[in-house]
Amino acid sequence: MIHRSRALPRVLAALALVLGVAGALLSPAQQARAADPAYRVLLFSKTAGFRHDSIPAGIQAVRDLGAANNFTVTATEEAGAFTSANLAGYKAVVFLSTTGDVLDSAQQTALQGYVDGGGGFLGVHAAADTEYDWPYYQQLVGAWFKSHPAIQQATVRTEDRAHAATAHLGRTWSRTDEWYNYRTNPRATAHVLQSLDEGSYSGGEMAGDHPITWCHPQGTGRSFYTGLGHTQESYADPALRALLLGGIRYAAGYAQADCRAESGYTPLYDGSTAGWSQAGPGGFTSADATLSAQGGMGLYWYQAKQFTSYSLKLDWRMPGDDNSGVFVGFPASADPDSAVQQGYEIQIDASDAADRTTGSVYGFKSADLAARDRALNPPGSWNTYEIRVEGERLQVFLNGVKINDFTNTDPARSLQQGHIGIQNHAAGDDISFRNIRIKELGSPPPTTTYEGEAYTSSQGVQAADHAPASGGRTLGYIENGDWAGYGQTSLSGVRSFTARVSSAGAGGTLQLRSGSATGPVVGSVTVPNTGGWETFTTVSTTLPGTASGPLFLTFSGGAGSLFDVDTFTLGR
Numbered sequence: 001m002i003h004r005s006r007a008l009p010r011v012l013a014a015l016a017l018v019l020g021v022a023g024a025l026l027s028p029a030q031q032a033r034a035a036d037p038a039y040r041v042l043l044f045s046k047t048a049g050f051r052h053d054s055i056p057a058g059i060q061a062v063r064d065l066g067a068a069n070n071f072t073v074t075a076t077e078e079a080g081a082f083t084s085a086n087l088a089g090y091k092a093v094v095f096l097s098t099t100g101d102v103l104d105s106a107q108q109t110a111l112q113g114y115v116d117g118g119g120g121f122l123g124v125h126a127a128a129d130t131e132y133d134w135p136y137y138q139q140l141v142g143a144w145f146k147s148h149p150a151i152q153q154a155t156v157r158t159e160d161r162a163h164a165a166t167a168h169l170g171r172t173w174s175r176t177d178e179w180y181n182y183r184t185n186p187r188a189t190a191h192v193l194q195s196l197d198e199g200s201y202s203g204g205e206m207a208g209d210h211p212i213t214w215c216h217p218q219g220t221g222r223s224f225y226t227g228l229g230h231t232q233e234s235y236a237d238p239a240l241r242a243l244l245l246g247g248i249r250y251a252a253g254y255a256q257a258d259c260r261a262e263s264g265y266t267p268l269y270d271g272s273t274a275g276w277s278q279a280g281p282g283g284f285t286s287a288d289a290t291l292s293a294q295g296g297m298g299l300y301w302y303q304a305k306q307f308t309s310y311s312l313k314l315d316w317r318m319p320g321d322d323n324s325g326v327f328v329g330f331p332a333s334a335d336p337d338s339a340v341q342q343g344y345e346i347q348i349d350a351s352d353a354a355d356r357t358t359g360s361v362y363g364f365k366s367a368d369l370a371a372r373d374r375a376l377n378p379p380g381s382w383n384t385y386e387i388r389v390e391g392e393r394l395q396v397f398l399n400g401v402k403i404n405d406f407t408n409t410d411p412a413r414s415l416q417q418g419h420i421g422i423q424n425h426a427a428g429d430d431i432s433f434r435n436i437r438i439k440e441l442g443s444p445p446p447t448t449t450y451e452g453e454a455y456t457s458s459q460g461v462q463a464a465d466h467a468p469a470s471g472g473r474t475l476g477y478i479e480n481g482d483w484a485g486y487g488q489t490s491l492s493g494v495r496s497f498t499a500r501v502s503s504a505g506a507g508g509t510l511q512l513r514s515g516s517a518t519g520p521v522v523g524s525v526t527v528p529n530t531g532g533w534e535t536f537t538t539v540s541t542t543l544p545g546t547a548s549g550p551l552f553l554t555f556s557g558g559a560g561s562l563f564d565v566d567t568f569t570l571g572r
Helices: 011-025 055-069 105-116 135-141 238-252 337-342 369-375
Strands: 039-044 071-076 092-096 120-124 145-147 152-158 172-177 191-196 210-218 221-226 266-269 276-279 283-287 290-294 298-302 310-317 323-330 344-349 383-390 393-398 401-407 419-424 432-440 447-451 457-459 462-465 473-476 483-486 496-503 508-514 521-527 532-542 551-557 564-571
Touching (some): 092 105, 298 323, 401 447, 419 432
Parallel strands (some): 039 071, 092 120
Antiparallel strands (some): 152 191, 191 210, 276 298, 462 473, 473 564
C-alpha cells in the first residue's frame, strides 16, 4: 500500500486489500520452491593432530553433492582462507575431520563474525576434536570430543525425521563407524537429530543419552554437526550423503528447520495411536510412525487428556496444494464441527486468503506472510509447527520462527482448556504428520492484548485498513507529535510491553506514558522501517511495574507517515 497522506482516498486501502490477497495467493507458500540458487561452500580439512584417511573420500563426496545440487566446493587446508572478505563469498563452511589448533586468533574472529552474522557452519566427525583453546568453538560445534571405542556396528536412533538431513531415514539405522563420546552433552543447547543406542555397541560413555548429530541457531547463522564419517566407506553410502546434503542445505539457509534446543516433551503420537479417536468421516492411517490423511472431512483428536497451558510440536508434510489444520482448545465431542465452532484451527493450506492459509488462525488472523514464506519449506518437504498456548494467547512458530501471535477475545471460545486434533480435510488433500509431542507449561504471567486502532482519545492518528493485520486494521497515519490514549487500559503492575508494528516510512520512536499524552514516560521502543506497511515485526520493552493510570502512546520521528501499530500486549 502506498502510505500516505491523511487525505488519501480510502479506495487505495481497498486496492491494497485486493493486492494483499492476490499476493498471498501467489506467494512462495503456494508452490514448490525452485532448485536452490547457485552458491559456494568452503570445505576446510586442515589437521594439526590425527589425520583421517577418509578425508579425500569426504571431499569427493561433498564435491559430488555440489555438482548434483547447484553448489560449488572450494576445498582447502589453508587457514588464510578465513578472512571476513573471503568468507563473505560462501553460504556455508564445512570442517571435515579437522583436528587440533588450526586457526589463529584473527582467523577465529573472522569465522565467528561470519557465522554469528548469518553464515552457516557444518562440522563432520573430528571437527569436534578441534580448537580446544577457543571457548567459542565449543559453542559453535556443540560439544568437544572425549574418546572413542573401536570401530563397530551400532544402532543410530533418528530423533528428528523432519530435518532435511534426517527425513529420509527410518526410526533406526544400523551402521558401522567410529563412535565418539563427548565431553559434554549438547542436548541442553542444541536440537538433537540422532542419538546412539548405547546398548547396541560397546564403549558408550554418555549414560544412555548419547547425541551423535545435532543442529542449532548460532547468532543469526546456523550450525550443524554429525559425529558420523570416520571410515572411507561412509562417504559412498547414499544415506550418509543425503544426511550431509541436508546438513549443508540447512547451514546454507536453503532448508528450514526448528533447531532450537528441545526438552521436556511427551509424545502424543510417535507410532502409537493410543489415546486418539476419529470424529467424523475419513481418518488417518498409521505406518512408519507417520499419520496420513484419508478422506474427510473429519478430525483425529487426542481424547485421553485436555490441556491448558502448553507447547505443542508436530511435523507435517503436504505433497502439493493440499489442505489440513491443527485444532486446539475445543471440548470433547464426536462431532468434528464442535472443534470448528468452539476451538481454533492453525491452518495448513498452500493457497487461500491470507487468514486461511498456512500459519493463520483460520478465519481470525493471518500469519505474518513475509516471515511465514521465509520459514516455509516447499511442498514435498517436512515442516515443524510449535503451537504455544498460554492463557488466551496462541503463538505459532514455523520451523522455529514466530509467524503468528493471536489472543482470543471471543466469549464463546476459550484456549485455557481443551483438546488438540488434526484434520483430514477431504479425499485428495494428502497431508502427513509425525512426532506429535507436547510440553505442559506452568501458569503464564497475565497478559492482555489490545488492538492499536481501539484508542479512546487521540491526536492526528486514524485507523488504517491492512489485510494481514489483526482484525484487518491498524493504528495508522502516525506522524511526528501524534498520540493515542487507551482509557480501557491500566498500567498498574505492568512490566512488559510488546507491539506488532509495520513501516514503509521513516520509522521512529513510540513512547509509553502514564495517565495522559504529556504524562511520565515509563518506556519506549524504536520502530524500524520493516519494508512495507503490510510487513509486520514485533518490538518490545520492559517497564518498571510502578506506573498507574491508563496508557498513552506518543509518537516521534521524521517527516511523513512513521509507522503503524497493529496490536500491543501488556504483561503483568
